[in-house]
Amino acid sequence: MKKPIIGITSAHEKEEGLRNYHRTTLSIDYTKAVVAGGGIPLVIPVTDNIEVIKAQLELVDGLLLSGGADLNPFLYGQDFKEGIGVISPERDTCEMMILEEFLKTKKPILGICRGHQLINIYFNGTLFQDLRYYGKEAQKHRQDLYPELATHRVNIVEEDNILFKLYGKEIATNSFHHQIIDRLGEGLTTIATANDGIIEAFQMKSHKFLYGIQWHPEMMTARGNTEMKKIFEKFVESCEVK
Secondary structure, X not given: OOOOEEEEEOEEEEOOOOOOOEEEEOOHHHHHHHHHOOOEEEEEXXXXXXXXXXXXXXXXXXXXXXXXXXXXXXXXXXXXXXXXXXXXXXXHHHHHHHHHHHHOOOOOEEXXXXXXXXXXXXXXXXXXXXXXXXXXXXXXXXXXOOOOOOXXXXXXXXXXXXXXXXXXXXXXXXXXXXXXXXXXXXXXXXEEEEOOOOEEEEEOOOOOOEEEEOOOHHHHXXXXXXXXXXXXXXXXXXXXXX
């Protein structure tokens, strides 16, 4: 039986030591997680050529927007603030084009960390550029050392979604981010929060399968966590093979 092909967005990174030289990069954890979930990963490089993007997206049955650099605050109407990290304008442009085109197909979309935030911005949401601007006491959301280690709980606050069906009302997750959702995007529904109130997951209920997840289930899946693997199994299962 033919397996669904999952397109995974990648980073556009500078090579240290060589001027004007860039690489297409992606953590192998994403491809491992897609394979563990039953899909075939296809890495999508950064480009601003819309015809190339359209041709690439014709090949895939689902889209995974991966993690990475901070998003440009200009995308959500803000100036740069203290605490913002490295940005990638080339990647921002490419992924906004990818998301806009792929939404037309109504095929499944999963955003992880940066991908979660990018979807929110696409639908006119905003971010806190750093946790220091949250205005409330926050948990440690940028852990050290072990990518597979669960460091805080996530409360699943809505029942009609895959997270509640898989895990019930609570799950323990890892955490690797310093930016968070401020205003939620139009048409999106918060489905999970951390104990400090920070949004950890959302869905678009009008879409067949469109989820944003702030933690990194691919890191945990790639290191043998069978509970987190279920997210990728559900994602791949929702994709219809051509």
